[in-house]
Amino acid sequence: MILGVNHIGSFLLTNLLLERLKECAPSRVVNVSSCGHDLGTIDFDCINTHKKLALGSSDVNLFRAYAHSKLCNVLFTHELAKRLEGTNVTCYSLHPGSVRTELTRDINEWHMRIIKAIISKFWATDPVSGAQTTLYCALHENIEHLSGRYFSDCQLVQVKPEARDDGVAKKLWDASEKLCGMA
Template sequence: RYPNKQLETEERFEVREVKLYCYFIWKAGPEAYSRIMCVVLAIITAAVTAYLLIYYNAFRGARCRSTAVLNGKTAVVTGANTGIGKATALDLARRGARVILACRNKEKAEAAVFDIRRETGNTAVLFMHLDLASLKSVRDFAETFLKTEPRLDLLINNAGMMAAGRTEDGFGMVFGVNHLGHFLLTLLLLDRLKASGQSRIINVSARLHRLGSVDFNILNTHKDLVTGQSLWHCFMAYCHSKLCNVLFTRELANRLEGSSVTCYCLHPGVVATEFGRNMYFWVRLLWLIFSKLFFLTPEAGAQTTLHCALQEGLEPLSGRYFTSCTLQEVSDMARDDGLAKKLWEVSERMCGLS
């Protein structure tokens, strides 16, 4: 078969080595075989993910083009002590806005206030305590804000998390923080937004809303979007909560029609933030490595938020969804007005508003 006997001999040795390798793996037992296959699949998954992230972020140059000056305007940004929220607050402060950092961690928030004041020279940047995992805290924040702040032009519901556990009120942590807390906050501040003239509400969602769904049987029985607390359940709860953000924005726009308030939701991109800080150590480690190599900076991730908050002429697009500073379509489920209305009604009941 081979004119060169040496090549034939080498090929036979290679085939024999492969067979022996497979034999020893199999003899090691099913558990060892499963572990090896898991490692192989993890490597393949990491390689594919890296490729997709590089491809996706090759188009990350979209920037907010608005030159709006915000002197005399007031903005509230939730989760503004780090990441996208801090970058958003920094930009708004540069434009002259009075910026309220609505955060849970006082130490980090006060450090962010110091940084933003130093970088912008704007002293009208301050911290107000808000824990979205507590409906009482949300009400306390709204009460304090309404007593001390005469206007509200921008409400940016930016805070988000993916973690196991329950809120103070017994709701799933991801559902409570990512959706329910922001839902209540928005409704409590809505009259002040209406009284301030042309104002906007921005809900930071995610592309992962496309994987989400809302099962009202689970929501009513478990006070959560999922039935477990595993890493997979946390991930799916996050996807479901991002769908809730889109549905909330859609129904809110319908209810605000004819008023001076408009609302928008968005996907900020895959951003290097402290998003995974509440997860397992190995998840945090992987998040850190990938974020440094492939993810957007918080400044780049804030651009679509700023576009929705500041760009002129978006009023006819109230209730819509943006990515990379451009209008995008949402999933079929996210366009379901009946689902959006039912989620609103259930959320009202859970917040004690009906």
């Protein structure tokens, strides 16, 4: 479910819209990731065997799968930018910040208390403020040369080497095509 919602859905929708995006250029693709991608890894054996990013259903395992899926967003954006060179379609991935939403509604009560007491109270922002980096990537002029890059707080941020690895990004693209029935 996490792989499907956080990565495969965006991958498929973007690919279904690519020709139209090119026809309407200049246009942009904005993928909402998370700073959690820093904790993610890609286990292609798990994807190919189980069609999941990780196994297990504990809160810790679900968070790991979330982090892995957010790394997929960054890698997808990286590979998409390479494929779109010269088309006048650009793409960006971003961390919206810690935003007070219903994302944690299904985690156990103990973890929820910790999140509400510490994270949400001190670091989380309201949804309007949390949308600013998304709006920046969608609307800001003169960032076209940064296609494929990652933003946080409306600023360009360098991602870890695995999140910009051409080979891993291509391998994820190929696996994603297979999961979508495109290959």
